[in-house]
Amino acid sequence: MLFVTGNPAKFEEASALIPGLKQADIGPPEIQADRLEDVARFSVEYAYKELGEPCFVEDAGLFVNALNGFPGAYSHYAFDTIGSKGILRLLEGVKDRGARFEACIAYHDGKGVRVFSGRVDGAIASRELGSGGFGFDPIFVPNGHDRTFAEDPAHKQEVSHRARALRKFLGFLGKPL
């Protein structure tokens, strides 16, 4: 089983749940689509053609309510350009801090594609806090908690969008890989 990703932090989070997982960093194209599922399906079809063996991709994003879901499926690019500070600036003076992380795993078993989604609801912090995790983790506080994902990576690993999608995926596989 191959996890197709170029992101070492993502691979590490997945490896913690799937012992023996291998990484394939082939950089399949990602389409521009508002739904993560569409992005992930397209990428895994491409990856399977390249690799010729069972593999999965994972796409994730931060969806901010008051910003009409921005940066969503384009979170990676938004992080690289405007960063967490850009999101904080866009929310200055905004009352609704509600946001969610979503993750979508698309798995190609050689016959077809199956999709597993996970989400975690929370809020955007007033400033960046913590140094764990990656991406927008320093500004995301999950509901029922008072610290950001970056302040408490162990808690992230329990409740995160990615962990939830991975657990659904593992449940489907029904056995250790």
Add this chain to the structure above:
Amino acid sequence: MLFVTGNPAKFEEASALIPGLKQADIGPPEIQADRLEDVARFSVEYAYKELGEPCFVEDAGLFVNALNGFPGAYSHYAFDTIGSKGILRLLEGVKDRGARFEACIAYHDGKGVRVFSGRVDGAIASRELGSGGFGFDPIFVPNGHDRTFAEDPAHKQEVSHRARALRKFLGFLGKPL
């Protein structure tokens, strides 16, 4: 000759320069890539496979210097979510207002793909001005001018990124279509 686009305003701007142009609204996938050229090449390959006749796509974006090029190739999505007001907010108190529009036309003639680019340099206005054009036109003032593209669409039609890319394309074709 088919212009593959779902954007009526883009089609109108192109038709003004290419009489007899026809529109094909087939929505080819756009990949996530920082370079417009990569996005356009991928889309036109797909479109040609679908349509089976010479066609071109055009991809454009606003690149803001102080935002590391954001929103760039993702301008459409950024406009739909955070809009011009979002860009203005990200630039509050920022001295460098420099920005450029870029356009990239990818043309498939049945044998291969050729690319034609255009750009216009300018600055982000302090507020939205004008009602012409579309997208981020109300906040973009081209260099050497004191009004936004939305305030002076006739001037936009002369100097815009899209007009420049289209003129290069027409020069290549060497004849009226």
